[in-house]
Amino acid sequence: MDTVFFLTFATIAVLCGVSVVVHTQPIKSALSLIGVMCALAVLYLQLGAEFIAATQVVVYAGAIMVLFVFVIMLVNAGTESKGRRSWPVWLLGIPMLIGLLALLNYVIRVAVPDTERVRFGEFTRGGPGDVGSVLFTKYLLPFEITSVLILVAILGAVVLARKEVDR
Amino acid sequence: MNFYVLSLVKAVVVTAVLLTALAYIQWVERKVIAHIQLRMGPYRVGPHGLLQPIADVIKLLTKEDLLPAHVNKFLYLLAPFLAVSLALISISIIPFGPMIEVGGVSTWMQLTDLNIGILFLLAVSSLSVYAVALAGRSSNNKYALLGSLRAAAQMISYELPMGVALAASLLVTGSLSLRDIVNAQQGSWLGVIPNWNIFQLPAPQIFGFLIFLIAAFAETNRIPFDLPEAENELVAGFHVEYSSLKFASFFMAEYANMITISAITTTVFLGGWHPLFPVEYGSAFVPVALFALAGILALYHGVKPARRKDRFTLPVFGVIFLVIAVVFLIPVVQMWLLPLFWFLAKTGALLMLFIWVRGTLPRFRYDQLMKFAWTFLFPVSLVNLLATAFLVAVAGK
Numbered sequence: 018m019d020t021v022f023f024l025t026f027a028t029i030a031v032l033c034g035v036s037v038v039v040h041t042q043p044i045k046s047a048l049s050l051i052g053v054m055c056a057l058a059v060l061y062l063q064l065g066a067e068f069i070a071a072t073q074v075v076v077y078a079g080a081i082m083v084l085f086v087f088v089i090m091l092v093n094a095g096t097e098s099k100g101r102r103s104w105p106v107w108l109l110g111i112p113m114l115i116g117l118l119a120l121l122n123y124v125i126r127v128a129v130p131d132t133e134r135v136r137f138g139e140f141t142r143g144g145p146g147d148v149g150s151v152l153f154t155k156y157l158l159p160f161e162i163t164s165v166l167i168l169v170a171i172l173g174a175v176v177l178a179r180k181e182v183d184r
Numbered sequence: 185m186n187f188y189v190l191s192l193v194k195a196v197v198v199t200a201v202l203l204t205a206l207a208y209i210q211w212v213e214r215k216v217i218a219h220i221q222l223r224m225g226p227y228r229v230g231p232h233g234l235l236q237p238i239a240d241v242i243k244l245l246t247k248e249d250l251l252p253a254h255v256n257k258f259l260y261l262l263a264p265f266l267a268v269s270l271a272l273i274s275i276s277i278i279p280f281g282p283m284i285e286v287g288g289v290s291t292w293m294q295l296t297d298l299n300i301g302i303l304f305l306l307a308v309s310s311l312s313v314y315a316v317a318l319a320g321r322s323s324n325n326k327y328a329l330l331g332s333l334r335a336a337a338q339m340i341s342y343e344l345p346m347g348v349a350l351a352a353s354l355l356v357t358g359s360l361s362l363r364d365i366v367n368a369q370q371g372s373w374l375g376v377i378p379n380w381n382i383f384q385l386p387a388p389q390i391f392g393f394l395i396f397l398i399a400a401f402a403e404t405n406r407i408p409f410d411l412p413e414a415e416n417e418l419v420a421g422f423h424v425e426y427s428s429l430k431f432a433s434f435f436m437a438e439y440a441n442m443i444t445i446s447a448i449t450t451t452v453f454l455g456g457w458h459p460l461f462p463v464e465y466g467s468a469f470v471p472v473a474l475f476a477l478a479g480i481l482a483l484y485h486g487v488k489p490a491r492r493k494d495r496f497t498l499p500v501f502g503v504i505f506l507v508i509a510v511v512f513l514i515p516v517v518q519m520w521l522l523p524l525f526w527f528l529a530k531t532g533a534l535l536m537l538f539i540w541v542r543g544t545l546p547r548f549r550y551d552q553l554m555k556f557a558w559t560f561l562f563p564v565s566l567v568n569l570l571a572t573a574f575l576v577a578v579a580g581k
């Protein structure tokens with residue numbers, strides 16, 4: 018049962034991911050990205066991280082992507098023109114893609130030994146309480162630094178938007 | 185009984201009741217607004233227009249299903265489907281009552297209980313923006329696009345105060361599961377004041393409740409926040425181009441959202457299925473008294489009717505109400521009927537408030553709407569969250 022679910026949603030995630038890149042209309046790419054996020058949320062849910070799954074949908078699919086779609090609708094972005102790729106792109110791109118995949122494969126094999134496998138339903142400490150207590154004890158410093166970073170980003174956005182208005 | 189069979193039966197019952205309620209809340213709304221405006225409302229189809237919803241459904245089903253030229257077909261068809269399925273899905277985690285036993289099988293009066301219940305609700309409600317946005321975008325119509333732009337901006341803005349108001353009440357309860365939230369609101373203090381979240385010590389969530397309610401009006405696109413479908417400037421907003429069953433699904437989604445959000449407000453702030461006052465003071469007899477009163481009133485007016493039809497219809501209604509009142513006295517049925525009554529009474533009162541406001545208030549201007557969300561509602565909800573956190577910390581709960 019778990020494997021069937023995993024394969025279904027993993028396939029959906031990958032297909033949507035490909036469709037993000039392939040589509041020429043921005044709105045369709047954005048929608049495919051939402052598909053990727055929802056499929057990923059289901060995978061998190063399978064792994065026992067229900068809080069992360071819910072936040073994935075609330076924050077990414079429900080807030081950030083809504084803003085993306087909103088902006089695409091507001092500026093009424095049309096179809097992206099598809100230029101013909103020149104020969105150096107093909108010549109360099111394909112070997113580099115293969116190299117990247119090989120490197121990723123190697124890193125995963127080194128980082129995760131063969132004996133350690135994912136078992137569905139084994140991890141149960143993914144509730145909001147568990148995530149919260151870890152976030153405010155073990156990972157307090159990274160958490161606070163991230164919040165400061167986001168604050169800086171917000172201030173930057175406000176400053177940039179302000180200049181535009183004053184002119 | 186088998187878990188799957190039981191879940192299936194419960195799902196079928198809840199869906200059937202919800203869909204019927206969806207049709208009839210429209211009848212209630214038209215009647216109430218008509219009476220506010222000193223009109224009669226629907227009166228021709230069936231006694232007091234009671235069959236009007238069925239007539240409406242048949243009309244919508246048999247209308248021509250039009251696909252306008254130059255629409256983005258996939259998105260155009262996806263939008264109403266998204267709207268209605270997202271609107272109906274959240275009812276699955278609402279607790280209608282406690283554990284009950286029917287014919288030897290004990291089960292919760294709830295389809296399922298998630299330990300991230302509230303987050304699930306927020307996720308579903310934040311996804312429902314897409315239905316409106318896509319409908320407007322794919323329709324290839326200026327009015328639809330403007331309507332959906334407004335809707336998207338409005339729903340993002342009001343989701344913030346809504347989430348923060350919910351967070352404050354969660355601080356008091358300390359759980360995200362809706363079942364735990366209702367159970368925490370059991371009992372009363374000082375003998376009479378119920379332990380609902382809006383009254384509960386140490387931090388009564390009365391302001392949280394008001395903020396949530398205002399945001400709920402905006403989230404469901406109801407007057408005074410119905411800018412996305414302001415008919416005098418945008419024709420009908422995001423669903424201008426939809427006809428027949430696709431229009432009906434947007435319509436259903438709006439009312440389903442209204443019912444869901446009232447049910448959530450009841451669950452989180454108004455104590456779910458717990459009675460208004462303790463059983464020792466006779467809260468078990470409130471439904472009996474109410475239905476008996478309604479029955480006697482209907483009989484009384486049936487004796488000297490204002491219209492000729494009423495000589496027959498009103499006594500029939502009176503007898504039905506009296507029978508319901510008697511049913512509430514049967515001890516076996518009482519066990520699961522009483523919680524259901526209190527839950528539906530509170531949800532119904534909130535739905536009545538929605539209708540009442542629609543019959544009373546004019547529409548906001550768009551800049552007022554945005555200003556209200558960002559410069560008033562959001563700061564107030566933050567202050568409410570901070571105050572609640574402080575009080576809970578001091579009380580050491």
